[in-house]
Amino acid sequence: MFLKTLTVTVAVVNLLFTSSVNAETQSTVSDGPYIHYGKDTLEATWICNNLVVKSSFKHDQATQEIAHCDLAAVINKTNFDLPIIEYKGDFKIAAMSDFHGQYALTTKILKANNIIDESLNWAFGNGHFVITGDVFDRGDKVTELLWLLYKLEQQAEQAGGKLHLLLGNHEVMVLNGDLRYLHPKYHTVSELLDVDFNELFSNETILGRWLRSKPVLVKINNMIFAHGGFHPTIATKDKSLNEINETFKDNLVKTELASERAGFGKFLHKTNGPIWYRGYFKDDGATDDEINLLLTHFDVSHLVVGHTSQQQIETRYQGKVIAIDSSIKNGQYGEILLVNKNSFMRGTPEGKKVPLALSAL
Template sequence: MNLLTVVLPLLINGLVFQADPKEEKKKNENDGPYVVYQKDQIVVRNIVSEDSIRRVKVSTFTLKEKSAVPLEVQFSDHPEWNFSVKMQRNLKNEPSEFKQPDKLLALSDIEGEFEAFRKLLLANKVMDEQYNWIFGKGHLVICGDLFDRGQEVSATIWLLYKLEQDAKAKGGYLHTILGNHDIMNLSGDLRYVKPKYFENAKLMGLDYKELYGPDTELGRWLRSKNLIEKIGENLCMHAGVAPVINTLGMGLQEINTKCRPFYDKAKNKELFTDPVIKKFFDGTRSSLFWYRGYFVEPKATEAEVEETLALYQVKTIIVGHTITESNVGFYYKGKVLGIDVDQHNGKHEGALFENKAWYKVNTTGNKLPLPKE
């Protein structure tokens, strides 16, 4: 977790010395873009730093101009990271099942750590320095948690939004699966949001919850994503499948379709009148994005894990959410793959499937074979 540094005058021998601001770690003073639909207009807000003064830039376009709306993600501290984004023509709900790709990179819990995410994608040849997709027909899977803790949440989401389009154009695919922090932000549970985002929203004349509301481009995009997907031999989600979910016998498409209307209602438990749907939002006991039963007592039994594999006809369950010393690593004799690592404290790793084998990868480009238990 990054900490803000307060610069205080230093008193030595009766003389006051001010720390050189150049020695302070720079931070990105820019934010956005935030795209809001208002009737027949598209309103784009950016916070830009000019001459050390942060200003709000507002641009308005008609719906007919959507394909030409200029969206720029800019970094005052790293202008070489800047990139542009083209708005998608239509946002459709994601399919729940996909064929097995020859190559798959699985990451999770990025939580606004843009620099680490960028390095992982570059080192593993998912994209180049200009943010072009170079992963061919490979699939990139993000197993949840885009929000909170890190300093570059919106930039991270826009990069996924961009690469999603590029991947499809090159025959590949980018899967963004939602985690507990994503659902929390959509539903108004803001306990882990960085203060800068409340301040930025206020500067733009908005409430924070309006930044990802149902009338925003990123809000609509996030609501089109799934809680669980089958990608060939792999069942991918943020946290895990609790035994009680197995007993429901629900198909993946049914789960995603029935849960999607409640993404932004998760904080309001009184809205869950269907006891079945409530189970998918019921914290660590049964939620696909909160469950910790593969790693924390009371743990799922091997028979219960096998039941999940048989129900969805897969060989491996891939999850983030819970950090362990063994991650990135296999559990349950190779049946569960945990990929959550502490991105905020410098551990930047993921799991790569290539040439029919699994590897642990990091920001160096090296690959370490992943043994199964």
């Protein structure tokens, strides 16, 4: 059980716009919390109808819930070590991708398919739920989605399950200050807080450290998950999953590196790396032999990826590649992949289960 909302002293700062603030940043917004580490406290900041609200509190409990203007976060004693990236077991698996700030549609799909309950709590038991990246950008409910996943990750652990949030290209872009795809709301947030948006996810924040702890891939039973996928040359380089993940993470945020990305680290962050690769969906992309080479190298039967949008969950290469970016980013429709032993289903926003054809398209 989570604790009731934490009572804190709140300081409200009125902000006056000047003529230099452009029209895009003049809409009324609410957002947060953004939580920074202080010397002995945590410092939380919200925006409530264009007013900045700040509070300080000690994080001396296993679980605390803080909230203001209906924007809540459940804070846990989170372990930010690199997670395990290979799992085997007899449990159900679910996977989605590319939420892009679409909170309403995402939660609708999750509730309809029994991943969460009506109160937005974990309901998937000992199941493993994978999100192959791109929570950020385009939509206007990114912060709400991040705190929801942060909470669900802890609840899944308590239930014997797992939530795996993988890094997508938009997570990496935001962490590196590439803010081209932000929803206008977040430009307003940046203006109101007088800080570059990516600094709200610095290594001195809870969400920033949490995101930096996330892997770029995970292997579960006979499937490997990543945002974009794996270029066939990765198999020829004879790189293990741990080598790929650790090298990618060692080169994550440019401004935090001692030197520029080079070699394999640079390769992983470029077009053919695991967050950008689209070769499974191009006419001149990976061949059947190259797909088989990857499957053999990683000892899996399926590559499960997002990044390249489809109208629904689809397959390629006789079902060896499963494409789970079902265009949730548009806010109109999306699906969740549901796997139970040898059963593969597409879950709809209404909870309908449609068999996934593991054949070439």
